[in-house]
Amino acid sequence: MGYELIQEDGSKKVVRFTMDASDLGKIFRKVKREISKEALIPGFRPGHIPESILQKKFGNLIIAEVAEQAHRSLTEDFFDNFDWVLSDEDPEFENLLPVEGEDYIYTVTYKVFEAPEPVDYREVKVTVPAFDLDKAVNDTIDNIRTQFVEFEPTEDASAEGDMVILSYPAPDNSEDKEPRDISAVIGRNDMGPGFDELVTGVRAGDSFTLQMQMQNTKEGVETPSVPAHKFTVKEVRSHTYPELDDEFAKKAGGFDDMDKFREKVREDLSERHAAEMKSYKERLAVNAILENNQFDVPAFMVSNLKNDYLTRLEADQKDEAAVxxxxxxxxxxxxxxxxxRQIAIAESLEIPEQEIAEAVAGGDSRSAFLDRKRNEKALEFVLNNAIVEEKHPEEPSEGHGDTSAYPWKWVRVETEAAEEGER
Structure with a gap:
């Protein structure tokens, strides 16, 4: 029982399949038992129908089912041993049907998919953001440090990092007329663009009126009227950050001294950045070689993978855009x-047979393991031969965070203008 490649003509591969009479007989007997159990023939109990009657009534069905099961058995590991990708064309089967008591020998002609020779996969350009590890370590520790901030009331004017507690009147439609309190830490941009700048330099007791106004509005376009809010500074609390000493290292990370804590932060950031950059460079490199190698692929492969993606969606998510x-x-x-796959073949990137055998012994499919490992090697080859450039990020503009994405910002308005806006 087995198969043999007997002819190759370009993308056409002719394979002879052979099943000996004894193995074929087992399939015949199995199929007959199954049909006998399911058939309903007056005068006979299911499973006890004479073979002559089965042959007379279901002979063609038996042969067709035996042929299908025999081919399925013969091709169980077929594609594990032939490193092919099939095209969209259906295989051509020799018109021979199995005969009980005889060897079953037939041929199948396969049309394999031939991807074009890969081009421009060496020295692809990959641009990644520059990474300053020392700065990242310092920024991370400073961020952790802010989590241990302490605030104390002060009579000084508010500054970056301080907390400002403000009160404002209750809305007119509110049953509770007690003033409302809000707090903002200057620099966090908690209240939206412009707010932190307006409450910098204030002291307890100061009052002012603020309003949200649209930015970059087109001429002639009417902007919605937004009510102004009168705020009174109830309290300013200055901030105090802990010293970066051994006591801080114990509180923040459970380390005996600050040097060990800093080294741990450095190690974690370095590992995380390396993993992120590996994934980032892989994606950029793949996008580059895909752009350089445009070709049509087998439609059945696309359809199978598309359906696999869609099965992960809920029924109401499968709209036209999702499909x-x-x-x-x-x-x-x-x-x-x-x-x-073609790059791996072109560069002779082989997987050792022992490694493949160990994977198969562990339950992996030979072809699946080979495809996966070979493509990993191909991607590694592309990355090792890529031209990687670092680009330093642009310096952020001055101010409290990036507010360019907001269509509005807080502004201070005079009392008369505020009252006019409310009307």
């Missing part, structure tokens, strides 16, 4: 798989 996105993503992933 289209799933198809586009599937096409890209299939092309990525086939392209990396």
């Amino acid at each position: 289209k996105a799933a198809e586009e993503m599937a096409e890209s992933k299939v092309r990525e798989f086939l392209l990396l």
Whole structure:
């Protein structure tokens, strides 16, 4: 029982399959038992129908089922041993049916998919953000430090990092007329753009009126009227951060001294950044080689992967846009798989047989393991030969955080203008 590649003609592969009479006979007997149990023939109990009657009534069905099961048995590990990717064309079966008591020998002609030779996969350009590890360590420790901040009332003017507690009148439609209190830590941008700047330099007892106003409005476009709010500073609390000493290291990280804590932060940041950059560079490199290698892929592979993506969605999520996105993503992933496969073949990136055998012994499929490991090697090859450039991020503009994405900001208004806005 087995198979043999007997002819190759470009993308056409002719394979001869053979099953000896004894193994074929087992399938015949199995199929007959199954049909006998399910058939309803007057005068006979299910499972006790004479073979002559089965042959007369279900002979064609028996042969068709035996042929299907025999082929399924013969091809169980077929594609594990032939490193092919099939095309969209259906295999051509020799028109021979199994005969009980005889060897079953037939041929199948497969049309395999031939991806084009890969191009421009060496020295692809990959641009990544520059990473200052020392600065990242200091910023991380400073961020942890702010979590241990302590606030104390002060008569001084508010400054960066201080907490400002303000009160404002209750809304007119509120049953509770007691003033409301809010607090803001200057620098955190908790209240939206412009607010932190307006409450910097204030003292307890100060009052002022603030209003949210639209930014960058088009000429002639009427902007909605937003009520102004009168705020009174109830209290200013200055901030105190802990010293970066051994006591802080114990509180923040459970370390005996600050040097050990700093080293741990450095180690964690370095490992995390390396993992993030590896994934980031891989994605950029794959996008680059996909852009350089455009080709059509087998539609059945795209369809199978698309359906796999869609099964992960709820029924009400499978709208036209979701189906289209799933198809586009599937096409890209299939092309990525086939392209990396071709790069591995072009560069003779082999997987040791012992490694494959160990994976198969552990329950892995030979073909699946080979595809996975070979493509990993191909991607590693692309990255090792890539031109990686670092780009330093632009310096942030002055102020309390990036507020450019907001369509509005807080501004101070005079009392008369505020009253006019409320009317």
